[in-house]
Amino acid sequence: MKECALIPAFNEEKNIKEVISHLKKLNLISIVVDDGSKDRTYEFSKKAGAVVLRHETNKGKGEAIKTGFDYILKNHPEIKYVVLIDADLQYDPAETTKLLTPLKNGEADFIMGYRTQKKIPYANRIGNFGWRVLFNFFFKTKFKDTNCGYMAFTKKAIRKTKIHGGYIIENSILIGTVKNGLRTTQVPVDVVYGKRKVPKFAKMFFGVLFFIVKEGLKYRLTQI
Numbered sequence: 001m002k003e004c005a006l007i008p009a010f011n012e013e014k015n016i017k018e019v020i021s022h023l024k025k026l027n028l029i030s031i032v033v034d035d036g037s038k039d040r041t042y043e044f045s046k047k048a049g050a051v052v053l054r055h056e057t058n059k060g061k062g063e064a065i066k067t068g069f070d071y072i073l074k075n076h077p078e079i080k081y082v083v084l085i086d087a088d089l090q091y092d093p094a095e096t097t098k099l100l101t102p103l104k105n106g107e108a109d110f111i112m113g114y115r116t117q118k119k120i121p122y123a124n125r126i127g128n129f130g131w132r133v134l135f136n137f138f139f140k141t142k143f144k145d146t147n148c149g150y151m152a153f154t155k156k157a158i159r160k161t162k163i164h165g166g167y168i169i170e171n172s173i174l175i176g177t178v179k180n181g182l183r184t185t186q187v188p189v190d191v192v193y194g195k196r197k198v199p200k201f202a203k204m205f206f207g208v209l210f211f212i213v214k215e216g217l218k219y220r221l222t223q224i
Contacts, residue, residue: 023085
């Protein structure tokens with residue numbers, strides 16, 4: 001099989017079986033990285049038929065992605081394409097086909113989804129707008145969304161991707177594709193949002209904003 005889904009998961013026993021079930025129907029291998037869950041995420045993932053890697057303690061989504069990528073590169077030379085999807089059903093597993101198709105057709109090295117703005121909470125929409133405008137300004141791009149966690153990679157893109165932790169994961173990956181000259185395309189994806197605490201969102205907003213400005217200025221200086 002040439003494609004798989006990488007699923008970072010932390011305390012997702014309520015959703016993980018459904019995610020894996022959807023992916024199985026699409027003939028995708030599911031590779032779950034259980035990031036130190038305290039519930040039955042590991043057990044349910046194994047029973048659902050996924051390959052499960054495990055962190056003994058919670059290290060964060062960035063480290064979970066690194067663990068998954070390292071495992072794929074070292075153990076699965078037959079896999080050519082990897083979809084990165086959250087374990088909480090925020091994104092529809094059935095839409096993995098939309099992300100994989102441009103890669104399989106040789107049209108891109110990396111795909112990032114772009115979310116329907118009307119389905120994003122107002123505060124998040126404002127944050128996403130600010131990040132996107134700044135990102136496109138500094139990196140001279142025209143992306144419709146710079147912070148979507150639903151992504152797909154070729155092996156080439158994985159090898160050239162440096163993963164950061166925290167709230168900047170998506171932007172750091174996208175910056176890497178620009179710097180490395182990877183062919184990048186975006187496809188529309190559906191999204192479902194849960195409640196988010198205002199203080200947490202504020203911290204995320206300014207953290208991502210600072211990262212984009214810092215990396216953007218560094219990038220512009222290299223272009224002089």
